[in-house]
Amino acid sequence: MDTALSETQELIRASIRDYLRREITFDRIRELESNGGYDEALWLHLGRSGFLALPFASPIGGGAGLVELGILVEELTRRASVAPLIETLTCAMCVERFGDPGLAGEIIPQVVSGGMRISPALLERDDRYDHAMLPFDGGAISGTKCFVDYAPSATHYLVSALDGGELVLALAEANPDNATLRMLDNISRLPQANVTFSRTPVRRVAGAEALHWLVGVNRVLSAVQRLGAAQQALEMTVDYVKAREQFGQPIGAFQAVQHHCANMATMVEACRFLTYECLWQMDEGAMDDRLVATAKNWAARTVTEVTMLAHELHGGIGVTEEYDLHFFTRRGKDRAVAWGSADETLRYLADTVGQQNSWH
Amino acid sequence: MDTALSETQELIRASIRDYLRREITFDRIRELESNGGYDEALWLHLGRSGFLALPFASPIGGGAGLVELGILVEELTRRASVAPLIETLTCAMCVERFGDPGLAGEIIPQVVSGGMRISPALLERDDRYDHAMLPFDGGAISGTKCFVDYAPSATHYLVSALDGGELVLALAEANPDNATLRMLDNISRLPQANVTFSRTPVRRVAGAEALHWLVGVNRVLSAVQRLGAAQQALEMTVDYVKAREQFGQPIGAFQAVQHHCANMATMVEACRFLTYECLWQMDEGAMDDRLVATAKNWAARTVTEVTMLAHELHGGIGVTEEYDLHFFTRRGKDRAVAWGSADETLRYLADTVGQQNSWH
């Protein structure tokens, strides 16, 4: 057991971090947030640098695992990046793992090259994962899928639907003729829409098992986003309280400030272990839904509490548009709800209390 | 609306407080705790000073209300008194309100004079208030009642039983020939026992409505005990941190210590309002079960958290037998569970969420 990154993992982190610090300013993020699109330059870079290939099998893919993808996601989150990375890669991984090899062979190269962006379209009005009512009649679907992240820039959707009694995942092209968007505005300011399909041609990808995996892996990767937002808010706060002086000394010298920071750091540290442990476990071919729910629950609580304490310690400057903290507060809260809120995960854990555990 | 005590209420408080500070040492309490009885001298004083008559109708009673009884209870709790005051008075008030006037006329003078001590015997093995399985066959009862506080020194028990389908309260004499005790030892170190009745002669007092009132009034008065324990732990802690020096200054000057104390005081202040509001409401002839559950829930959380923080700030000295803080930690936790724990009250509030409220 070792919680440190391996050398390769360190390299991945350093490489993406350097790029982001160098190339992406928060003012650029402000622009991206206001125009409702995604960061094409970043996406191009991710493709060219092989990051979009990371989790796929070689030779075309990077042969890395979810832990490495998690590292990438964490760094992107810490720079408030606007890119459908998790959405696209987990959908494509789902095709690779559960779909027809022919379909995978067609799709993955396009994903790797950056030409294809897929959004999972799983939720309906009743807001339940692992569940679908929209009927799949073999070749086409009709109906509305809700809360589809990055819908405006998606080239494809991976849609859950009901084929007779069976849950299936099906791939649809994002064709404005038969898939229309009703844009949503949420606290994250990231693009999101309800997508209404009307006789949209689709290809069946896989069944309920694939959906369960897709939800699970998105649960954990969205927990990594929570972690990244919390980590960033923590570090910004530590830097701020070291520099800001009141009453003749840095406010970071006050015990109340120190203890808030200590509590924030403790939450983040536990969150880091639990999320990466889940990713590692999935890389080992296992997935413990209760461990996932635990990590997710803690990550939701962490990002909510840590960003709020970050504001408390920043005071006025922290809530201004021109300061960068709000990216993490807003995105953090959206991610705290997405793919299972603190409440939803706790309900699941409550329902399954007392079942056998798989952790050390 | 005025949260201040009236002049009469201030007098009651000053009178009992002076007596307790003058006459009752904590070493005396240690002795009383180890011998399993009750404080006969205190009881005599309460009788002689008219405190045992406080809540009963004049001319024999003091004509005061539950608010005044609450003030008395709070002061007794703050001195860790060992006396079945709530038990005896609420049972007798129950007889006065719901019982036959003849029975009341017989019982209340004995209570007022100090000669009668009644313990409510309501719980059975399933630990539910407002509920009984023990059968009442008209003149006698047989079976076991659990967790009876002050059972060893009780002269009578007010027992809940099932008369056909109807809940009743019945008065039994504490006669060792037909009511045997199995002593319990709990964190409070106050006397408690399971009482097994075998063909014990009883007199019917009242029905389900009386039981509901008895449980409600005990819920609130036990919340006052929680309040008293928390208030005392808070004041001991404030005194201690003003005096104890470390790192060259009183520890009470440290921000972390100050903020713990501020949180403790805030919990206590809210607790005080909520508990006395319930007492006042009952004096007005109303009882809102949800307001009672709210007060009780908060009081349970308050005493648990406040006594624990008191220990954290006291350090080693606070957990020693010779220091007096543990009386409030131990009694506080017992009362935090008795008559509805934080969990039990929250379950009730959850079940009734959304119902109409009666508060300002």
Added chain:
Amino acid sequence: MDFAWTDEQEAYRQDVRQFASEVATQALFDEVRAGGAEGARGPLMRRAHQEIDRRGWLRMCWPTEYGGEAKSPWFQYILFAELHSAGVPYSLGTAGMIGPAIMTFGTEDQKTKFLPGIWSGEMRCALGYSEPNAGSDLASLRTRAVRDGDDWVINGQKLWTSGAHVSTHVWLAARTNPEAPKHAGISMFIVPLDGPGVTIRPVHTYAGWRTNEVFFDDVRVGGDALIGKEDRGWYIAANALDHERVSIGGYAELARSYEILLAHLREHRPELLAEPQVRVRLAELMVELHTVRALTLTNASIIARGETPTMQASMVKVASSEFRYHLGSAAMDLLGRYGPLSSASGELAPAEGRFDNLYRRSPILRFGGGANELQRSIIAQRGLGLPRQ
């Protein structure tokens, strides 16, 4: 102890409640929402203000010598509580605390000049305390006011001057004696915001709420702009804060938000409301809301007795601001992906985006108006008598 309203208070409460129910129309709510981040008042809200003033409902608590009826502060509490319970965002802004300060410290001329406008809501004051390097540490402020004949000339910069763009005046703390110790050389002024030398620059927040920087560049005001004695501003400002506090914390509005959450669940998400675990969360929030109520009424009761709350106002401030955050956060969690939708999502946003809004605004309540950390120190030092370090 007494937990009931008097008959007179109850009758007044019914009057205000009746009035509030008439004012609280969808048209008013729409007008308020249209005011948006700028917080500008529209004609309906303006008319409500005038009507409240016409009825004398606010000034009834002031001493008779200032045109009041010397009623108990409970009447003011009831006024605000009933209006806010109905969703009417009635507030005098900062003028609500400056009125009493003028009554206590102002000259007769100042009272005549300022009080009527404050009561009618036509004179609105922004709070000019904070500066870039004087946040929690207010006494470090550097804005200067210098005597020039009978006038004062003001130079400096204020920050977080919320509402300056919709106010007529600023209640300004400025240094009048740079030689004196930090707290001792400050004076209070009422400065019109429309005069020459005043520049207001917007500062936008992610909470969807605008605040301002205000620059004072050789701003000249008459001698009667000084309220109270020169160099006594620290004391006057502290006293003004105390006055505001009968309605501190916004309990009524928080209770309304909680009820709206319940109503939303009942109407739109009955399947969630049926979940026992959801009900537990709602019950926990309700208990916490009750503690805010308890602290609010305890504090108000002390003020109503004519005493000064040593720590209870701070308790209300801490508890209410933390509850605001808990409520906003929990509501978003409970509502799943609907939770984070903002009002711009139209009818899909729960309760017109109220919970997103509550959540985004909750930090400001925690650090603003004296950060919760300062409030806890006040509770410990002023309330419990713990020593300063």
Added chain:
Amino acid sequence: MDFAWTDEQEAYRQDVRQFASEVATQALFDEVRAGGAEGARGPLMRRAHQEIDRRGWLRMCWPTEYGGEAKSPWFQYILFAELHSAGVPYSLGTAGMIGPAIMTFGTEDQKTKFLPGIWSGEMRCALGYSEPNAGSDLASLRTRAVRDGDDWVINGQKLWTSGAHVSTHVWLAARTNPEAPKHAGISMFIVPLDGPGVTIRPVHTYAGWRTNEVFFDDVRVGGDALIGKEDRGWYIAANALDHERVSIGGYAELARSYEILLAHLREHRPELLAEPQVRVRLAELMVELHTVRALTLTNASIIARGETPTMQASMVKVASSEFRYHLGSAAMDLLGRYGPLSSASGELAPAEGRFDNLYRRSPILRFGGGANELQRSIIAQRGLGLPRQ
């Protein structure tokens, strides 16, 4: 990143688990309970200690030059975790941290003299740090050690010397240079507790657990009682604390307590376990337990890499001690009037009074071993680099 045991670690874990299951008999549990507040070890526990030492399970992590096998600290972690998961209260007491200190700072003679007894559990050390006026502020200690020829003569008083009455020695911090600044004039000694001049007086706690005052009255020890350099005690003591920390927090025992609560509910209170609200509380506790596990393994992993945790040990200490309190408190609440029953109530007490016991002992873990407030300051200053005041 790797979250699995190596094959060797897994095999070792199975070995220890097998051994633990053999040792963890009802007879052993009864013996431990009979030891009671005094904490005396009985023959079964003594035999378990000897057997663990015979197998070389503890010393395998020490460097080869001290008879160890230089295995990863994970082996020590696994040893403690498996024993505690099974309910075997294996501990070397303070000697577990003093062994490494002697290895690092002791002379060859001291190593030969002390290490075998420490490993076998026959030499047990109480911790002689605190004094009546040196609690959190340890550096204020006043116990004096004065050279007299080759010997040292010790005078003073220690407080909260837990286990002194069942120990052979005390690991004593004493002032050797009263002229030096507070932290600089302290040295560490190993002092036998059975010599003349040592008086041990019991201090009983409400937690049902005995601690002691220890008085030193002209206690004479040889020159070899000094461990490490004179006046360097502060550094040595801090280093010793670091060593203890691979198993800090007692996660395994806490997890066992949680499982026992679940088992108790399953067996004795199924009607409670069926309540959704009870299940929510249990789920919340489980999440918190996981955070203790996460912090524990993060900390141990840093130590296993040969690095020094700057803040993670403190995080474990805070989180585990708060969880202990939450678990004890919640268990008592969940179990209703059965909850507060202590073991003296016999079969009516849930899990033989475990939760009452957990609750009563939990304060000690919060202020003991460096109060949680100090730990938070360590996290902030040493871990996050925040400035001292």
